[in-house]
Structures are given as structure tokens and as C-alpha cells.
Amino acid sequence: MRVGVVTFPGSLDDADARRAVSLAGADAVALWHADADLHGVDAVVLPGGFSYGDYLRCGAIARFAPVMTEVVAAAERGLPVLGICNGFQVLCESHLLPGALIRNDHRKFNCVDQELVIENASTAWTSAYSAGQRVVVPLKNGEGGYVADDATLDRLEGEGRVVARYAGDNPNGSYRSIAGITNDRGNVVGLMPHPEHAVEQLTGPTTDGLAFFTSVLTAAVTA
């Protein structure tokens, strides 16, 4: 089982995502933004950070990286893809997921241990959770407000495509407290919080995030 982690210029949590993949029991493969080749990986993580300095719009330039052409094509064929934070922004800019992420409503960067409710436990990245499960993982971003038009939000909720919601106070103004969503096939997941920073008791608030990375092991085997 090989999970690729893309490094764009300005990616920051790429080494952390690779560590999480390894701790979950898979081989982490570093993928380079300028290399239009997925090197035969079984799943892909787009990590957090500020790809291309977040110039223009978060994720807007990364979307045009050579590696993304391959990621988009493979995702459409069913390859599991997880976008975390900046990776979520890239997935939205790439139109693999609907909606967009805008500046937090309080206009500050915010780094907190955030409680989430996992609502959809049947995606490639959440099958090791149970629906309704509460988890705590770090949330850290300046532009994490999830927005979409009402029709899209209704459809996401109606189709059970809200993967995770913020529990308690809304930390960033995300519409309907949405923290993560999936595509209709359930192989592509975008998540604003950082499960890769909750994989070791020593360095994270919990180990609740590890199940995102163990989930994909079974998804890829059964895909």
C-alpha cells in the first residue's frame, strides 16, 4: 500500500502527512508538484501549507501544477484523494469538490484543538470511524471558512456528503459548520482540520486523526 503526498512550493505539512501515512502502516511516497506522474501510488494526500504563497487565491495556482492533472484524472477514476487545509482549497479550486474556502470570519489565523463530529463514515478516508463519532484534532488556518450556495449546501447535506462538522462554537464562520466534505463517489475528501497532527500522543492533542489514514488502507484494497 503506497500513499503519495504531494509537495508544492510552500507546502508545510507534507512531512507530517508522510509521517501519519507511515504510522498508519502504509508506505509514504513523496510526489513533486512539477512531476506529472503519480508513480503508481494507491492514494494521494494533498497536504496543508501555503502552496505558491497563497498568491492570487489559496490553491488557485497549485491547481495548475503538472501533478494535479494526474491527480484530477486519477480521482475521477476513483483513486482516494485527501486534501487537508490547503489541500482542501486545492481540491475546491480543481473542481473535484464544490464550494470554496474564504478568510475566517474573525479575520485571524486560529490554531486550536477542535472537536469534530464525523458524519459520514463510509468514505475512503473515514471508514474506520463510526457515524456520529466525536474526535479532537488540531485546526489551524487563516482561510478556513467553507462557503457554497444554498443549493449546493442542501445537496451536500441531502446526499450525506458532509464528512465532518465542527462541534460547539463555529471556529471560522464555515457555512453550516462544515469542516469537511466528499465527492459523490466518496473517494475524494477535503478537510480543513489537520488529522495528521493527531496521530501521536506525544505531539498531538489526541490520536484521533490516525483513522483517516488507516481508513484508506482498506479502501485501496477493496477498490
Added chain:
Amino acid sequence: MTETVKDAEATPDAAQPYRELGLEDDEYARIREILGRRPTSSELAMYSVMWSEHCSYKSSKVHLRQFGSKAPETDAMLVGIGENAGVVDIGQGWAVTFKVESHNHPSYVEPYQGAATGVGGIVRDIMSMGARPVAVMDPLRFGPADAEDTRRVLPGVVAGVGGYGNCLGLPNVGGEVVFDPSYAGNPLVNALCVGVMRHEQIKLAHASGTGNLVVLFGAATGGDGIGGVSVLASETFDDAKPSKRPSVQVGDPFMEKVLIECCLELFDADLVVGIQDLGGAGLSCATSELASNGDGGMRVWLDRVPLRDPTLAPEEILMSESQERMCAVVEPAKLDAFLAICGRWDVLATVVGEVDDSGRLTVEWHGETVVDVPPRTVAHEGPVYERPYARPSWQDALQADDPSRLARPTTGADLRATLLDLVGSPNLCDKGWVTDQYDRYVLGNTVLAQPEDAGVVRVDDETGLGVAVATDGNGRFAKLDPYAGAQLALSEAYRNVAVTGARPLAVTDCLNFGSPEDPDVMWQFAEATRGLADACLELGVPVTGGNVSFYNQTGETAINPTPVVGVLGVVDDVRARVPMGFASPGEVVLLLGETRDELGGSEWAHHVHGHLGGLPPRVDLAAEKALASLMGSLVGVVSAAHDVSDGGFAQALAEMALRRGVGATVALDGVAADPFVALFAESVARAVVAVPADRADEVERLAGTYAVPVARLGTTGGDALAVDGLFAVPLDELRAAHTGTLPALFA
């Protein structure tokens, strides 16, 4: 019209604006003597920035020498003072470099960019040692929390620290936020960075090997920050000279992140002979320092420097402080490989010079020589001043104004009210509003971060080897007694590192003072450096590097002298780190150390009475050393430990209870006879620990071994902080008081 060396020779008597550039008459005369002619305008620019206070340390040098002459014997030091940052050995082949610097004046002028580029600058210092930066922390000091201008400065500074550091992908793991009226017109924005490397990867700023090439890489050079060094860092704010203010640099953290990764690949591929970052004084500093440290000379083709603004004159290019630039010395045979890696990261890299054996630093501009100087005279042989200093006339009166005359609370209700007042005071309240704007998780190695006593970062995943870093400073203590104040800053940082289970190893300092031309200030500086050097010797922790920031004053009024001290410790296995919060109910709470009636300069005197007078707590380095040794032996025994300092035992207890929502019930008779002294005195060399009941005897026995006074005070548990016979405060009420302050002021 560009002025060449020939022009200067042809017009020996032409008037030059050296005073406007900050040079004194005798300094200008000395430049003429060195060169045997008048300098060209480019040479004058170089000397003026390199001989500024900020770059040359001309007023502080004679005092800073003590950090070398009194340095304790240690095997840990791999690179000492004088390089971009000191390097210490932490074992298993790993080395750590760390340093703290100031960016005070730019942060007052333009809070966001001033603070942001402060982070950027210290990170490049760490990179230039060959290290991967792994953590930052920012000791910040502002005017009164409720002052109008603090509302302008603080949010911008915090956003700048976060905006740059977060985008760089470096966890911010500690620091300070302190408020005092003395910083109202002059905030202190200090920035510390820690980097790690293998021993063999250590790099130095040396230009060796005739024929080797000088490569400038990173951002293109613009007009930003021109004169920032000599003007902004070396002159007080004075309304008469507003034109000199807008010289703050603008940062691009994305460029710096790419530059970090690019540099690390260059180091790994062994493509660099010497390396230097471009910070204060830009190319003037980088080229003269590289050449001065090398074994020959250097020739620079200045017209090859890539520019953002093509109209820049050679003087301006030499002085520009554009951010995110590095300068490397590269063997010609390795140039292609060097450029290939830069290309992979889309980093602009340009050969701008070569090392030669002339012993001179020459700079050419379109074929004409505009600079021809001995590089050591620019970089290392600047003026040195023995500034006059004298104990201020008001010092005795200040020390005589003892806090014993201040009204003290005595009843349980009054002590309870004082506790709630203090835990919510700007200096003692929860700083989450600030630190939640910083990413503490990125890189995945943060084991402890604020509000813990020290930031602890894992260095080696396999063995668990890690480092702990803490910074401290107390301007009020230093105002009362600068010698003791500097020692108290070291004491506290040393203790903060020790209570996490780390072994203190080395020191960095940022010495923030007023004008060195004021004998009062110079006395404070002389006393503080002497105190710090003496204490470092006694504690066995050498100063590895740091920074002096003078001219922190508004008009004639200097800030409280503020030596900020950072201590680095090594943690053999971070899995055994000791956090500060009570972990579970039913554990025994003990106080280590002795509590005396010491309230001079305390938070209580400051916040409740607005009083500053008397003497600071008595320095007791032997007790600090014993406590640190004891803490080392308590790793694996105690479940929590927390240093007692600002706000006293009451504050320590409140922080330990609130950290994880576990209360405690304690009796004060084991602390001091007077409950007020027990709760609020700020005596040094103390820590509170919690330990499972069946191991409390072991703590007492070990304390005895190290001759550290120990007292059993009570047990953890419950939803309140209860002091036997006096009062109880529910944790919810305590938390509301502790966390509400900054959001109410700044949200």
C-alpha cells in the same frame, strides 16, 4: 552619477554627507586614514551601515567581551560567539543552533512588517549555520494593555509574527507577552529561532579559496529598508526626523520557505564552501563579512545583482535590506549543480563575484571600481567606544522605596479577590488570544508549547532526543537592580527549561536598553552584562550569541532595562518530558524551594499598587542549580511540574489547575507563615510538583539529597482551587478571570 575610486582620488576635498549617514567626525576621519583618500559614496555607504551601532556593537563590545572571558568550561560548544549563531552539541551526532534578536524599532513604525521580518531575519541566521530551522518563539513587550497605541501595535505585531512564521511552516512554541508603561512608545519585539543539524553539516560565513564564486540567491534586490540599519536601529524616535522612518523592509515568507528547502538541498549535496544571510546592511554586510572571515579578498560585480527597481544606484544596492536573500561561496566545478537545485525551487541565483587573493574587497559597477577597501576594516575593525557610565542619581531612592509600605490583603476574602485580580491582570492572564494565532503543530515534533514552561521539540524520531527552550526577562527587576535583574532573567529561563526535564546547556540573549549615550543607561547595560556573564559562569551555561538593541527610548525616557535571556536545554528522551498541568486527582502537591517576603518589583506591587521600588528577589544561583539537578532526577517520578515566578505560588497553582481542569486543595503553612507572602512573593529557585501519592516520599528523599527545601502542601482533585482555612475558587470562575482579559481588550 556613479562615483568611482578614481573620482574620489581626483576630488579629495569634496564634501560628503557622512553625518547624515550617522557617522561621527572622528569615524569619518578614520575611514579616510584607512583608505589613504576620501571614500567614494559607495564606500561611505558601506562603512556607515557597518559601523552603525546595530552592526558594529561599538558601544557594547567592551562589555560583551565578558561572555567570552568568563565563559564556563564546556564541551558542548561547537561554534561560539561571533558567527551568525552559536552551535552546541546535544549528543548522538546532533547539533543545535539558536539565537534571539530584536526588531523593536521597525515593529513600532510598521507593526506587521516589522514583526514579520524580525522572524524572517532570525530564521536566515539559523539557516546560514547549515541548520534546518525547527521552531521559533517571540518575546514581546508592549505599553499598557489598555493604551490606545497598544491597540495599534499589538494586533499588528502578533499578526506579523503569525503571518510570517505560520507561512514558513515553523512551530511557535513559546515566548512572552508583557505589558509595562515603559514600553509605550517603544515596544520590544524579539524573535528567537532554533535549528538542528548533524555535526558535519555546520556551515560558516567564510569566503575561502581563490577562484571560488560568490552567488547571490533568493529574492531580487529592491529599495526597501535602505538605511534601515543606521537610521532605524540606531537613532531614537524624534519627531524632528520623520523622513527617516519609512525604511521598514517588507517580507515574503513564501520566498523564505522555498529558500529554506533550497538551502537544505544545497547543504545536503555539499555544494557550499561558506554561506551568509543578507540581513541588516544587506550586501555590504554579507560581502565584507565573508571576505573578512576568508583567507584572501573578494571581487564583486555589483551590476550583476538582479534588481526589482532598475533605477537603484550602487550605494543603494549595497545598503538595501531586501529580505529573503542569501549569499554563498561556491567552487566553480560545483556551480552547475548549485544552479540546478536553485532552478528546481525556482530560486533566482546569480554569480555576483569571486574570491581572490588581493586582501581587498573590491566592488565594480559596469567596469569601474566603486569600492576598494580592506574588508576587515568594514566588518570587524569598526570603532569601539568606552562610553561613560555612572550609577544613576535616582537609583538609591528607587531601592529605598520598599514595597513593605503597601497595604496587603489579610483576610481569606481579600486574598481570594487578589488572586482573581492577578490571574486576570494583563501580565498574568492567559495569552491564548495571542498564541492561538501561531501554528504550534507544524513539523509534527512539538512536544510542549506555550503556556508550558518551555517549548520542547523532538529532534530525533527514533531515539526521542529533543531540545527545550525558554525565554524570560523582567524589566522591573532590572530597573531596580540591573546586575540582579539580568541574573534573574537567566535564573527563570534556566528553571523553566529544567522543570520540563531538560538539562540546561547554553544561553542566548537579547539586550534591550535605552541610549548608550546616556550614562545612566550605560551603567544599566554594564551592570546587566556583568551580572549575566557572572551568572552564566556559575550556572555553567555559556552565552552562544545574541543581540544588543540600544536606543529604546522615547525622547529622554528610556525603557526599563530589559535583558531577555533564552536558555536551551537537551532532553534525552522527550517521551519523559514533564508537563505543567495537574494530570489526575489524588496526587500529592509539593513545593520545592524556599519562600521569602520578597515583593519588590512583583506583579502584585505592579498591578495592584502601580508600584515599582525596593529590591528584586534575592538571586540564588546555587539554589537554582540544585533545583535543576533535582528536577532532572524527578523525571519519571513526578506527573507535573511548574516554575514559580511572576505572581508567585498562587499564580503557579492556578495555571497548573486550569491547564487540564484538575483542581487542588492546599495548606499554606508549609510555604510561609504569612499567607499573603506564601501566595504572592516571587522568591527564586522554586517549583511546584505533583506526584502519585505512593511516590511522594521519593520526592522528599531526593529533595533532601540535593538540599532543596520541600513541603507537602496538599492534594489534587475537585473542581476548585482551595486554600485551607482561607478560601476556595471554583475553576470555572478562575478560568473566566484568567482567559477573559485579552479578548476583551483586543478582540
